[in-house]
Amino acid sequence: MTEFLQQLLNGLSLGAIYALIALGYTMVYGVLRFINFAHSDVFMVGAYIGYYAGQHLPVGTLGGGLLVLLAAMAGCSLLGMAIERLAYRRLRGAPTLNVLITAIGVSLFLESAGQAVFGAAPRTFPMVFPVRNLRFAGLAVSSNQLVVIAVAILLMIALQLIVFRTRIGTAMRAVSLNPRAAQLVGVNLNVVISFTFGLGSALAGAGGVLYALNYPSIDPLMGVMPGMKAFVAAVLGGVGNIPGAALGGLILGTVETFVNGSQWSTYKDAIAFAILIGILLFRPAGLLGRAVPEKV
Amino acid sequence: MPKPLLALALALLVALAVSHFGDRIDPYFLDVLIGVGINITLAVSLNLVNGYTGQFSLGHAGFMSVGAYASAAITVLLGPRLLGDSGGTTVQQGWLFFAALLAGGAGAALAGLIVGIPSLRLKGDYLALVTLGFGEIIRVVFQNVDALGGALGLNGIPNYTTVFWVYATVAVTVFTVVCLVRSTYGRGFLATRDDEIAAESVGLNTTRYKIAAFVIAAFFAGIAGGLYGHFKLTITPTGFDFTKSIEIVVMVILGGMGNTPGVILAAILLTVLPEFLRPVEQYRMIVYSLLLIGLMLLRPQGLFNLNFGALVGRSRRRAALPPASAQPPAA
Numbered sequence: 001m002t003e004f005l006q007q008l009l010n011g012l013s014l015g016a017i018y019a020l021i022a023l024g025y026t027m028v029y030g031v032l033r034f035i036n037f038a039h040s041d042v043f044m045v046g047a048y049i050g051y052y053a054g055q056h057l058p059v060g061t062l063g064g065g066l067l068v069l070l071a072a073m074a075g076c077s078l079l080g081m082a083i084e085r086l087a088y089r090r091l092r093g094a095p096t097l098n099v100l101i102t103a104i105g106v107s108l109f110l111e112s113a114g115q116a117v118f119g120a121a122p123r124t125f126p127m128v129f130p131v132r133n134l135r136f137a138g139l140a141v142s143s144n145q146l147v148v149i150a151v152a153i154l155l156m157i158a159l160q161l162i163v164f165r166t167r168i169g170t171a172m173r174a175v176s177l178n179p180r181a182a183q184l185v186g187v188n189l190n191v192v193i194s195f196t197f198g199l200g201s202a203l204a205g206a207g208g209v210l211y212a213l214n215y216p217s218i219d220p221l222m223g224v225m226p227g228m229k230a231f232v233a234a235v236l237g238g239v240g241n242i243p244g245a246a247l248g249g250l251i252l253g254t255v256e257t258f259v260n261g262s263q264w265s266t267y268k269d270a271i272a273f274a275i276l277i278g279i280l281l282f283r284p285a286g287l288l289g290r291a292v293p294e295k296v
Numbered sequence: 297m298p299k300p301l302l303a304l305a306l307a308l309l310v311a312l313a314v315s316h317f318g319d320r321i322d323p324y325f326l327d328v329l330i331g332v333g334i335n336i337t338l339a340v341s342l343n344l345v346n347g348y349t350g351q352f353s354l355g356h357a358g359f360m361s362v363g364a365y366a367s368a369a370i371t372v373l374l375g376p377r378l379l380g381d382s383g384g385t386t387v388q389q390g391w392l393f394f395a396a397l398l399a400g401g402a403g404a405a406l407a408g409l410i411v412g413i414p415s416l417r418l419k420g421d422y423l424a425l426v427t428l429g430f431g432e433i434i435r436v437v438f439q440n441v442d443a444l445g446g447a448l449g450l451n452g453i454p455n456y457t458t459v460f461w462v463y464a465t466v467a468v469t470v471f472t473v474v475c476l477v478r479s480t481y482g483r484g485f486l487a488t489r490d491d492e493i494a495a496e497s498v499g500l501n502t503t504r505y506k507i508a509a510f511v512i513a514a515f516f517a518g519i520a521g522g523l524y525g526h527f528k529l530t531i532t533p534t535g536f537d538f539t540k541s542i543e544i545v546v547m548v549i550l551g552g553m554g555n556t557p558g559v560i561l562a563a564i565l566l567t568v569l570p571e572f573l574r575p576v577e578q579y580r581m582i583v584y585s586l587l588l589i590g591l592m593l594l595r596p597q598g599l600f601n602l603n604f605g606a607l608v609g610r611s612r613r614r615a616a617l618p619p620a621s622a623q624p625p626a627a
Contacts, residue, residue, distance in 0.1 A: 035421040090593055097352055098592045101549060105588030110541065112581035224538070231425065270436040273429030280422060281414050289583045
């Protein structure tokens with residue numbers, strides 16, 4: 001039982017990170033209807049910003065750690081908006097395939113540029129938050145895990161408030177529902193899309209720092225696997241659905257942790273894809289999504 | 297003899313001739329030549345799915361790995377038993393290799409069928425991701441099969457791949473793909489790409505076309521994988537990962553989706569270019585990625601999508617329809 005709870009805790013802290021990344025996929029899909037492949041590399045850049053910020057900021061305290069987190073979020077937010085401005089905006093209205101290929105191109109560019117700039121060798125992420133290992137009812141809990149879960153929950157609440165309680169959030173939902181009608185009532189499409197990319201990328205940046213806290217070896221390709229799994233999480237919860245992405249992330253993180261702890265651990269990278277294929281075949285709209293019939 | 301068949305026979309003869317004088321050709325040049333041929337096979341076969349049928353697959357390297365492992369398993373594990381201690385004569389080895397390649401292709405085609413039936417119900421982004429997912433699952437499975445070397449890979453594969461085998465495969469692949477899309481049956485691939493709903497409404501079974509394209513492409517990818525394995529003599533599961541799939545996709549896009557001559561040119565270019573870029577190896581992927589983005593922004597129909605017929609003075613009677621990217625976006 002303790003073993004089970006321990007794995008559940010580990011799974012939830014991993015799942016919280018997946019959820020943060022998945023939110024970015026879901027929001028971009030919501031407004032633009034395409035999969036932003038480069039999102040997983042924005043996550044990687046977030047970890048590197050955290051790495052460099054951690055060397056220049058007074059870290060090791062809760063405040064310092066939060067400062068690093070904010071730096072990564074701000075940096076990634078700018079990166080996300082730049083990507084949208086330079087690559088995706090010109091392709092608005094182009095066939096899906098062209099946008100998809102561009103997204104793959106941007107992703108490859110960030111990875112290879114990352115290898116050229118940061119070096120391909122892994123680096124050790126600094127301990128930006130004070131580390132304390134707690135024991136609680138037989139469970140080993142690291143303070144980093146608690147930070148991850150707390151930050152993830154706070155960010156998700158903030159996101160929910162932005163999307164449902166602010167003007168720009170209302171505009172985002174309007175664009176997601178019907179871009180043309182939204183424009184007709186005076187929504188500035190460019191601003192909304194830019195904002196969506198900024199918001200989603202900020203969450204990915206936070207995810208990058210949090211991931212690096214628990215898995216402190218970072219390299220330019222670190223985003224690929226978590227990114228794909230987060231995407232699976234987004235599909236699992238229903239692409240375009242914000243609570244769904246959070247739920248999907250938690251489920252996926254937990255499942256993966258349990259598989260990793262079992263005799264099937266070598267298959268842990270395959271399980272996410274198996275889930276993806278299963279969900280697309282049996283419930284393509286996702287757990288919380290609504291099926292939309294295709295118009296002819 | 298019909299013209300395409302004549303061309304095929306001619307290509308086979310040339311391949312045989314080059315292979316015959318292989319000893320007198322610079323080995324480095326031969327290596328590059330073989331690499332080019334394998335990549336042409338991969339790109340032309342993927343073009344059937346991504347270009348002509350309009351289904352975006354990101355799992356081609358997965359099928360290649362199935363072919364590579366299946367054929368290598370036959371020559372490495374069964375070969376010694378069939379040929380005896382002496383290793384057999386050249387002719388016996390040739391037949392064994394031929395059988396191994398066919399088995400590799402068949403294995404990959406079977407994998408294509410298993411992957412294709414469920415995933416081809418999906419479209420666009422989702423299809424791309426599911427094929428990518430299947431490619432990764434295939435890789436993870438090979439990493440866990442100890443009989444095939446697990447994560448360390450399979451070593452000691454006999455060196456059977458020659459210029460003849462490679463270019464015979466290239467000739468057969470190009471012949472099959474070109475004749476297929478020009479045939480009455482093959483028009484269905486183009487129809488599926490151009491407008492799936494319209495194709496369905498005139499009674500075409502688009503699902504069957506998609507699966508057919510997938511299986512045929514996987515078959516040739518499997519053979520290319522077999523050639524690759526018997527050329528490199530060592531195969532590892534990580535050699536067939538996502539990056540390899542992307543490399544093939546870039547060839548197809550650069551050449552112009554649904555444009556076989558362009559794709560062949562792109563495959564040649566992208567295999568030879570890295571040889572010259574060796575000093576700046578680490579920047580190769582940066583160039584690749586910028587190429588992808590730039591092409592999509594500036595020239596989505598591909599770099600080499602020229603009107604070849606018009607170039608050589610013939611009329612504009614072309615088999616290839618305008619690529620899907622030239623269509624106005626769906627409302």
